[in-house]
Amino acid sequence: MVGDFTMAHGMRFAPHVHPVHQLSWATEGTVSISTGAGAWVLPSTRALWIPAGVEHAVDVSGPAVFRAVHIDRSPHGWSAPTVVAVTSLLRELAAYLTDPALRGDARRRAEAVLLDVLRPVSAATLEVPMPADERALAVARAILADPSDARGLAAWGxxxxxxxxxxxxxxxxxxxLSFGRWRTNARLRAALFLLAAHTPVSVVSRRVGYGTPSAFIAAFRAALGVSPGAYFGGAPE
Known part of the structure; x- marks a missing residue:
């Protein structure tokens, strides 16, 4: 089945599991999906295949429409969460599958085509786990509230x-994670939500603490393997 869920700022689906496989992404906005294998921030151009029985949670930091496609069969025997490209054909197939009158052989054929068009894409996880130490936790929360704060550990201390x-x-x-890697992940995760809202790269780079757009793009490419424009399916940079 297919379900669309409108999610408001700060809303989340707590960790849970499904007895069937799930393909999930944001048709509008951006969602963060976390599993024991990591956390992925997904724009409308990327989805996460979640195998049956894998515990996962869904978070948003802005308005989004979350789509979940539940399918009994697994493509290519995938047994771990896998990021895939959301192509025009995949979007149309998912929309087609929303028809509650689509049943039996017709539904199975549509699901088979959807599975056939799933294509994995390279995508690093952006984990931002919180420390337990109260002093480090206060620093982490302050950086999440203002990723542009460039103070070093001595100043934070x-x-x-x-x-x-x-x-x-x-x-x-x-x-x-080292403090530097943790802060980079926090900045890039914040940047993904801004980019999904069509904020220009020049503005995003300043808001998340990079002195120049080129420095931000270099950090983005180093962490995620592609430029911001490529990650969002060719959006202008």
Whole structure:
């Protein structure tokens, strides 16, 4: 079946599982889907194949329309979450499958075609786990609230009441990421939501803490493998 869910700013679907496979993406806006394998921020040009039984959660940081396609069969024996390109044909097939009168052989044929057109694309996860240490947690929350804040750990430590080394150890031990990598992921995740809202790259780069658009594009490409324009299916940069 196919379901569309209108999600308001800050809404989430708590971790849950389905007995069938699911193909999920945002037909409008951007969603973040997290599993035990990582977290993906998905614009309308990318979807996540979630195998049956895999626990996942869905979050948005802005208005979005979340689409979930439930299918009994798995394409190519995929057993792990897989990011795929949302092509025009895939969109049309999903829309076709929303017809509740579509049943039996006709539905199975449409589902077979949808499975056949799924194409994996390279996509890194952007995990932003929160530290447990109260001082590091305060820093993390402040950066999420303002990704453009460029203060280093020494400056953050003076505000949080801990040395820079203590904060660095907390981030590494409790998030599995260095402070620098954690902040980069936080900035890029914030950038994806802005880009999905058609905010120009020049504006996005400033809002998430990069001095120039070229520096932002380089960081985006290093983390996600493509430029912002390519990630959003050829949107202008």
């Amino acid at each position: 003076r505000e949080a009441g801990a040395s820079g080394r203590t904060l660095a150890r907390a981030f590494t031990a409790e998030t599995g």
